[in-house]
Amino acid sequence: MKKVLSLALVLLMMVSLIGVAEAKSDTIKIGFFAPVSAASAAADGASALNSAKLAVKLCNENGGINGTQVELVDFDDGLDTTQAANIAERLAGDRDIAAVVSGSYSGPTKVAAPIFQEAGKLMVSAYAVHPDVTGAGDLIFSQSFPGAVQATGAAVVAAEQLKATKVAIIYVDLDFGTTQVNAFKAKLEKDYPDVKVVYEQGVSIKDSDLTSVVTAAGAAGADLIYSVNYYEQAAEVLRQVGMQGLNIPVLGTEGADSWMLLDIAKEYANGMYITTNMNRDDQNEQTQAYIKNYREEFGIEPDMVGASVYDAFQVLFEAMKNVGTDTQAMKEFIAGMKNFDTVTGTLLYYNAEGSAVKPIQVQLVTNGEYHYFGVVDDAQIIDPANY
Numbered sequence: 083m084k085k086v087l088s089l090a091l092v093l094l095m096m097v098s099l100i101g102v103a104e105a106k107s108d109t110i111k112i113g114f115f116a117p118v119s120a121a122s123a124a125a126d127g128a129s130a131l132n133s134a135k136l137a138v139k140l141c142n143e144n145g146g147i148n149g150t151q152v153e154l155v156d157f158d159d160g161l162d163t164t165q166a167a168n169i170a171e172r173l174a175g176d177r178d179i180a181a182v183v184s185g186s187y188s189g190p191t192k193v194a195a196p197i198f199q200e201a202g203k204l205m206v207s208a209y210a211v212h213p214d215v216t217g218a219g220d221l222i223f224s225q226s227f228p229g230a231v232q233a234t235g236a237a238v239v240a241a242e243q244l245k246a247t248k249v250a251i252i253y254v255d256l257d258f259g260t261t262q263v264n265a266f267k268a269k270l271e272k273d274y275p276d277v278k279v280v281y282e283q284g285v286s287i288k289d290s291d292l293t294s295v296v297t298a299a300g301a302a303g304a305d306l307i308y309s310v311n312y313y314e315q316a317a318e319v320l321r322q323v324g325m326q327g328l329n330i331p332v333l334g335t336e337g338a339d340s341w342m343l344l345d346i347a348k349e350y351a352n353g354m355y356i357t358t359n360m361n362r363d364d365q366n367e368q369t370q371a372y373i374k375n376y377r378e379e380f381g382i383e384p385d386m387v388g389a390s391v392y393d394a395f396q397v398l399f400e401a402m403k404n405v406g407t408d409t410q411a412m413k414e415f416i417a418g419m420k421n422f423d424t425v426t427g428t429l430l431y432y433n434a435e436g437s438a439v440k441p442i443q444v445q446l447v448t449n450g451e452y453h454y455f456g457v458v459d460d461a462q463i464i465d466p467a468n469y
Contacts, residue, residue, distance in 0.1 A: 109153035110146070110407060112138070112398065113173035115194070116185035116391075120161030122287045123187065125313060125342040126387045130185030130208065131156060132380050133388035137395035140375065147402045155179060159190045166190030167197065174201035180407040181205065183394045185387075188212035188229075188257040195222045204409050206397055206416075209336065209359075209390040212257045213466070216436040221409065223416055223436040225394040226359050226426075229261035230469040232335060235442035235458035236262070236308065236357045237269035240333055241277050243444070243456055244355065246306035248280045250299035250330075252292070252319055253310035254337070255284035262310045262335060265469070280304055285315055296322035304330055312337040317346035324350035331355065339386035344450055354447045355455060359426040360386040361443040363454040368396075372425040386426070393424040430464075437466040 114134050118127035138154045159166040173179050174197050182205040184191040191210035198205045199219035207215050211229035216222050240246045253259035270277050281302035283295050299307055309319045309332050316338035336358040344351050376384040405411040422429040430439045446455035462468055
């Protein structure tokens with residue numbers, strides 16, 4: 083009797099294990115990580131995770147990938163490179179993960195990218211700007227343009243559209259800031275030698291009081307402040323410019339493309355220009371549907387971070403619908419995508435390094451909202467291969 087019971091128990095366990103294996107094959111798993119718990123990046127982390135969940139939800143409601151439901155396997159990297167590496171090792175070693183989307187900043191993403199490349203796992207980075215991300219290998223793609231592209235476009239905006247002659251630069255002292263500052267200055271020196279940088283100061287992502295920095299920028303005679311910061315420091319720059327009564331326009335970057343900036347800076351945000359990859363006024367069906375769905379789902383305004391994450395998932399979904407989940411097949415399909423409509427406009431193509439090539443959007447904050455101001459679409463500027 084004991085032997086019979088033991089045999090029955092073994093058979094039951096085998097059936098259970100088979101059931102688990104079958105359950106795993108019933109979904110397509112996509113890995114994801116974002117800085118959800120990082121105090122200095124929590125809003126971006128939330129926006130990224132919200133958009134990842136929205137993308138998967140809408141995909142599943144529309145039948146999934148050729149009838150198979152998608153499962154999101156998400157992690158919080160805390161804006162910590164060690165944590166990001168650990169997450170990457172875990173996702174890379176999981177054979178059930180078909181591909182990965184990074185919803186994080188350059189630091190965590192560029193650490194994770196080589197791990198996925200070595201493991202043979204495809205990753206699409208949503209918005210990290212550092213060139214080392216796609217430089218990790220041919221399985222790594224970036225849905226947004228790298229910092230050098232955005233900053234070079236910003237130099238054009240500063241010199242040609244805003245007619246600046248004396249620029250003060252206030253930037254976050256991280257890869258995000260230094261990469262863009264170097265490219266911005268290089269473009270000025272090359273093509274706009276009459277535009278001078280009269281002040282330059284790096285700040286910590288934890289700095290909450292930039293009074294003296296903005297005061298110094300004004301004292302240097304700047305007629306434009308180039309603010310390369312995430313939303314919290316970018317908002318503080320705007321507040322100080324307004325409270326000190328400085329009549330100096332501020333040109334920001336996609337790091338300032340957040341509803342949190344509007345919430346923190348309030349009326350002082352009006353008049354700020356930013357280079358970004360999202361145009362809220364774009365009447366593209368994809369763009370307006372995303373904005374509507376995001377508002378209804380989460381009750382807040384979407385931003386560039388979330389839109390870029392959403393687009394990264396759309397790229398993966400498109401590849402999987404056409405060629406399945408084989409890594410090499412997905413890689414070749416994505417590398418060959420052209421004129422693909424996304425929330426952040428038309429993806430013209432991916433260059434040889436895996437970076438998306440698309441126009442740079444310039445937004446202007448008016449009445450507490452981001453609106454269209456202009457675009458930079460010069461082919462020599464928007465293709466990262468030219469840097």
